[in-house]
Amino acid sequence: MTDTATTDISAPGKIIAVHLNYPSRTAQRGRTPAQPSYFLKPQSSVSGTGGTIERPAGTELLAFEGEIAIVIGTAARRVSPDDGWAHVAAVTAANDFGLYDLRAADKGSNVRSKGGDGYTPLGPVAIPTAGIGQDAWRVRTWVNGELVQSDTSDTLLFPFGRLVADLSQHFTLEPGDVILTGTPAGSSVVVPGDVVEVEVDAPGAPGAPTTGRLVTTVTQGEGVFGDSAYGDFGSKPAVDDLQRVEAWGSEAEHAAAVATGRATPLDAASEDATDASAPPAIPDAPASVLTDELRESISGVAVATLSVALRKRGYHDVFIEGVFANHPGDRIVGTARTLRFIPSRPDLFAEFGGGFNAQKRAFDTVGAGEVLVVDARGERGTGTVGDVLALRAKVRGAAGIVTDGGVRDFDAVAAIGIPVFSQGPHPSVLGRRHVPWETDVTVACGGAAVQPGDVIVGDGDGVIVIPAKLVAEVVAETAEQEAADAWVAQRVAEGEAVDGLFPMDAAWRARYEAERAASDGDAGSDGDAPTGAAASDSGAWR
Numbered sequence: 001m002t003d004t005a006t007t008d009i010s011a012p013g014k015i016i017a018v019h020l021n022y023p024s025r026t027a028q029r030g031r032t033p034a035q036p037s038y039f040l041k042p043q044s045s046v047s048g049t050g051g052t053i054e055r056p057a058g059t060e061l062l063a064f065e066g067e068i069a070i071v072i073g074t075a076a077r078r079v080s081p082d083d084g085w086a087h088v089a090a091v092t093a094a095n096d097f098g099l100y101d102l103r104a105a106d107k108g109s110n111v112r113s114k115g116g117d118g119y120t121p122l123g124p125v126a127i128p129t130a131g132i133g134q135d136a137w138r139v140r141t142w143v144n145g146e147l148v149q150s151d152t153s154d155t156l157l158f159p160f161g162r163l164v165a166d167l168s169q170h171f172t173l174e175p176g177d178v179i180l181t182g183t184p185a186g187s188s189v190v191v192p193g194d195v196v197e198v199e200v201d202a203p204g205a206p207g208a209p210t211t212g213r214l215v216t217t218v219t220q221g222e223g224v225f226g227d228s229a230y231g232d233f234g235s236k237p238a239v240d241d242l243q244r245v246e247a248w249g250s251e252a253e254h255a256a257a258v259a260t261g262r263a264t265p266l267d268a269a270s271e272d273a274t275d276a277s278a279p280p281a282i283p284d285a286p287a288s289v290l291t292d293e294l295r296e297s298i299s300g301v302a303v304a305t306l307s308v309a310l311r312k313r314g315y316h317d318v319f320i321e322g323v324f325a326n327h328p329g330d331r332i333v334g335t336a337r338t339l340r341f342i343p344s345r346p347d348l349f350a351e352f353g354g355g356f357n358a359q360k361r362a363f364d365t366v367g368a369g370e371v372l373v374v375d376a377r378g379e380r381g382t383g384t385v386g387d388v389l390a391l392r393a394k395v396r397g398a399a400g401i402v403t404d405g406g407v408r409d410f411d412a413v414a415a416i417g418i419p420v421f422s423q424g425p426h427p428s429v430l431g432r433r434h435v436p437w438e439t440d441v442t443v444a445c446g447g448a449a450v451q452p453g454d455v456i457v458g459d460g461d462g463v464i465v466i467p468a469k470l471v472a473e474v475v476a477e478t479a480e481q482e483a484a485d486a487w488v489a490q491r492v493a494e495g496e497a498v499d500g501l502f503p504m505d506a507a508w509r510a511r512y513e514a515e516r517a518a519s520d521g522d523a524g525s526d527g528d529a530p531t532g533a534a535a536s537d538s539g540a541w542r
Helices: 023-029 081-087 100-105 160-168 241-248 251-259 292-298 303-312 346-352 358-365 387-395 410-416 468-493 506-520 532-536
Strands: 015-018 038-041 051-055 066-072 088-095 120-128 138-143 146-152 178-180 195-201 214-220 332-343 370-375 400-403 420-422 434-439 443-445 448-450 455-459 462-466
Touching: 066 138, 066 160, 066 195, 081 088, 081 160, 088 160, 088 195, 088 214, 100 241, 120 195, 120 214, 160 178, 241 251, 241 358, 292 468, 303 455, 303 462, 303 468, 332 358, 332 400, 332 443, 346 434, 358 370, 358 387, 358 434, 370 443, 387 410, 400 455, 448 462, 462 468, 468 506
Parallel strands: 015 178, 051 214, 332 370, 370 400, 400 420
Antiparallel strands: 015 038, 066 088, 066 178, 088 120, 138 146, 138 195, 195 214, 332 434, 332 455, 443 448, 455 462
């Protein structure tokens, strides 16, 4: 490595930034890139520690991103990933500020959203890399003294040497060029008066070298975009609910910021209630009747057994027809959250299909242990969920997804690992057949009515809906029936004939009751287990 005790970071050459690199951040974003992608920042965006950054008038979403910046020491052109780190002379701290209000104008290039004066603080000092490996670095960020980001370079999707090699395929990296290597989870919005500090160190290296804290204070600007003596021109700030949620980090973090007066409420939550043409605001999650004990009990009960218990109670249309799991053997148990699509219409899709629409709201609010049920009207001619949204549901802890439509990116969704029951794959995007309309309302999925709060159970036989008010009694009955069916199966495995055993006649039932009482100390069965025709149509053993 080059000795860079005097490395000047005040006037770098090229400034190249990576979009996504930390797994913690990709989980937050709900997408994981296969390869790195980049954007450029102007040299005029560079500032030092102790400076200020202006939040322009008419904007609300100025976000910080604490990052490790690597400084090129020797020219690199077409180098290998193994050799890339050898071309890095120094490491310093960076804050890749961005203004979400202008992000839509540049579609990923970030020229306006991240290129403003002072939007790339660097420093305070550069640490020579001599004797320190590329996996030894840590970045931390504080806002108003509170630690909000902390991650290490050994977790990166794309290590520093690989970034150097990748970029050197396209152009020469020259001494003094700076690469901003991505931000971990925890990036969020700051407001005027906030103080942001970023520090990079190598805590395991000799002497634990550190950059010190890179300090930036947020101020309020007065100038308005396009408002000058030359008239109205240029892209204006534009914010929607999706931008607000992404900028703050999550809907929960945004809601907390609203509660403390630091953020603007979501448009969906503040629409005029008299506007009948607009979909409703995001409702609260339904209360779940599925206690941990009930969840454990029902987890061992087959859908076929549940179907019998529900039919006995007059519920004949609670099976979601035509859906199957993306992994053989998958099983889901969870409380229903719902999403409804309506048939596509150009004017409605233009109004309600973009931004933080109902589909995105559903996947961004589904909770741990819940199953998102999608009403696609049985239309399998387009995708209703793809890999990004499936990943978002998994990250949020959802138990699964059920849709009576198709799945886009089918193989990628399967690889994510969340159970998805659907009519199968389809490559088309949502707008071909659907408009995302509303969430957490009663829907029809595969011919079954589903209400938020119902319990959804799926296995190899398909998916069934248990009305919330029946869950406790159905679970109690079917758990008993499953135990009886398992006992019968054991006898068959031992060579017994099924005549009289399945369903159990009086003699077999007496033996079953006696063995059960002996095994668990019970006084005997309560006699509620189905017999006769009901028993012959229950369980998975037939």
